[in-house]
Amino acid sequence: MNYEKILSEIAAEIEPLRTVGKQADYIPALAKVNPDRFGMCLATVGGDVYEWGDVTERFSIQSVTKVFSLSMALSYMGEELWRRVGKEPSGSAFNSLIQLELDRGIPRNPFINAGAIVVADVLMSVLDNPEADYLAFVREICGDDTVDYDREVASSEREKGYVNAAIANMLKYYGNLENDIEEVLRFYFLQCSVEMDCRQLAHAFLPFADRDRAFLFGDVRLTYSQVKRVNAIMQTCGFYNDAGEYSYLVGLPDKSGVGGGIGAVYPGRYAVATWCPRLNSKGNSVMGMKALELLTTYTHESIF
Numbered sequence: 485m486n487y488e489k490i491l492s493e494i495a496a497e498i499e500p501l502r503t504v505g506k507q508a509d510y511i512p513a514l515a516k517v518n519p520d521r522f523g524m525c526l527a528t529v530g531g532d533v534y535e536w537g538d539v540t541e542r543f544s545i546q547s548v549t550k551v552f553s554l555s556m557a558l559s560y561m562g563e564e565l566w567r568r569v570g571k572e573p574s575g576s577a578f579n580s581l582i583q584l585e586l587d588r589g590i591p592r593n594p595f596i597n598a599g600a601i602v603v604a605d606v607l608m609s610v611l612d613n614p615e616a617d618y619l620a621f622v623r624e625i626c627g628d629d630t631v632d633y634d635r636e637v638a639s640s641e642r643e644k645g646y647v648n649a650a651i652a653n654m655l656k657y658y659g660n661l662e663n664d665i666e667e668v669l670r671f672y673f674l675q676c677s678v679e680m681d682c683r684q685l686a687h688a689f690l691p692f693a694d695r696d697r698a699f700l701f702g703d704v705r706l707t708y709s710q711v712k713r714v715n716a717i718m719q720t721c722g723f724y725n726d727a728g729e730y731s732y733l734v735g736l737p738d739k740s741g742v743g744g745g746i747g748a749v750y751p752g753r754y755a756v757a758t759w760c761p762r763l764n765s766k767g768n769s770v771m772g773m774k775a776l777e778l779l780t781t782y783t784h785e786s787i788f
């Protein structure tokens with residue numbers, strides 16, 4: 485497969501979308517990001533890397549981080565985790581409060597905010613040093629120990645994080661948060677603030693595509709079957725209320741974030757990351773979605 489050629493064809497074809505959508509401005513620090521960026525990196529399980537555009541500029545991975553926090557929690561808790569959070573697509577916005585009330589404090593899945601806040605709480609209860617341990621895992625999985633939190637983004641999000649604070653309060657009300665609300669929120673926002681570039685993100689997703697190497701990073705170990713399940717949840721829940729549309733168009737397990745990043749896997753073959761800060765109304769990167777749609781169309785490589 486000539487991925488290099490395909491990536492440059494994709495880049496040319498998505499060019500008309502350059503000005504479509506806008507960056508997340510409900511997090512003040514993200515509103516300042518230059519929206520006119522696009523990068524794409526595809527890393528194969530065999531070790532080849534193909535890139536296009538702004539692949540070495542770091543961005544806030546935001547909800548893409550939820551794949552790493554879920555992996556960590558699943559490694560420590562196993563199936564017990566599902567007593568605290570569901571694994572059904574939500575069909576509603578990533579920060580829906582109404583749904584959480586109807587579900588009496590059990591979030592639909594770990595990729596909406598409510599679910600990720602519960603996962604952050606779980607990690608706070610099991611890790612000795614949640615902040616340091618989480619970062620150590622993220623660095624291990626992408627194989628780069630320069631990856632870090634962006635504390636300015638995290639505190640900027642806390643400042644305006646009214647809905648997430650409401651979600652955390654409701655979780656506490658229903659008995660689904662063990663730790664202090666403010667501390668859980670602080671940890672959740674820090675996780676979201678992790679910065680990576682496309683190259684690092686593609687490598688961080690590679691273990692979810694690689695069927696031959698054990699998923700083992702420090703203490704964090706997932707069985708083949710658990711990796712399969714994380715991928716399944718990415719497929720059904722990774723794009724919130726865009727998940728059906730996204731599956732229809734692309735057909736790869738992936739996770740998006742409001743920083744404009746997307747991490748995707750083609751199981752057995754490669755991981756791919758895209759970044760463009762311009763989002764659609766559901767908080768997903770416009771150019772990134774189109775680029776991945778074209779990738780599976782041109783390569784005929786999709787899980788369907």
Ligand code: GLN
Nearest residue numbers: 546547578597676741742
């Ligand atoms: N930190 C963001 C929030 O909680 C993450 C949302 C996202 O990337 N979809 O709102």
